[in-house]
Amino acid sequence: MANNPERQGGVALLTVLLVVAMASILAVTMIKAQQSLLQRAASVFTQDQAYLYTLGAETLARTVLQEDLDNDKQKGGEAQDSLAEDWARRVPPFPVEGGAVQARLIDQQGKFNLNTLWKDNQVNMSALRIYQRLLEQAGLSPGLASPVIDWLDPDSLPYDSEGAEEDWYLRLKPAYRNANRAMVSISELSLLRGYTAEAVEKIAPYVTTLPAATTINVNTADPMLIASLSDSISFNMAKEMGKTRPSEGYGSIDNFMQQPGFSGLGSEERQALGQMLSVKSDYFEVLAEAEIDGRRRVLSARLQRGDDGIKTLDRDWSRQWKAGATLESSDKKDNP
Secondary structure, three states, X not given: OOOOHXXXXXXXXXXXXXXXXXXXXXXXXXXXXXXXXXXXXXXXXXXXXXXXXXXXXXXXXXXXXXXXXXXXXXXXXXXXXXXXXXXHOOOOOEEEOOEEEEEEEEEHHHOEEHHHHEEOOEEOXXXXXXXXXXXXXXXXXXXXXXXXXXXXXXOOOOOOOOOOOHHHXXXXXXXXXXXOOOOOOHHHHHHOOOOOHHHHHHHHHHEEOOOOOOOEEOOOOOHHHHOOOOOOOOHHHHHXXXXXXXXXXXXXXXXXXXXXXXXXOOHHHHHHHHOOEEOOOOEEEEEEEEEEOOEEEEEEEEXXXXXXXEEEEEEEOOOOOOOOOOOOOOOOOEOO
16 A cells, blocks of 8 residues: 555654654643742741740740849849749841741749649648639639549549449540540640530639649739639639739739738648748749741740740640630640
């Protein structure tokens, strides 16, 4: 059969068109892949920028706390921390290239430290009474204090009928064991008997988990916590105490306990409560947010201040915060 030049020319042209089409598709695919890679690289760079800005905010917070400590030493007398000091003042977002950074310091001793419920290998009864009242103030059962005690203590006997030890948790699905140690995060509450998501949300703003037994700073404590110090103090009384609280602080626990709400306390009860209180703080949380080109990073770092300087206890980049919104806790920690 004779060759048809026109047919051969058509086949060649079709082959060229197919090659061109495939090359075009390959080129477009490569360009898209390159653009996607550049976008990912830019996103990672932006996230790294935000990450470094939050660390910078932590460094600034450490400097502010150290300056506050140095000022107290220069003044002499009993050191105290109050909401009128520089560390407690809220500052507007600081503009940076591509976005802004904001940060604030929160006194962790203005909250109730759950780990104080177990002290010197026994239940701290003064702390227990305060926490039970705090639960009631939050609209929860005071019996929820018992599972916390059982989570902290080293034994395997429930504190009471509302407590829960390892045998209770091993019956759950999935099962897990009791910690029998100090808490490291308030998110652990969600593991405890009776602590529903709603219960944790109600109590979380008023509690903390510090590594040592701590006092409550009456200069910075929330009215909810102040109302939990005595059966004689109502929430309305506590709010009024907050309004009339000296801006520079009470100066001493003796001055604070001159409030009418404590007049009915016996000498032993007054002494026991006084040991739970202070006018200064050693533990703080710095909350920093950086937003760069629409990318956000939020850092929560807990700091311990002492005579030997400021120490970072842990860092958490999993929390959510915007302009002072309630924190959502997580166990994702970066322990330095």
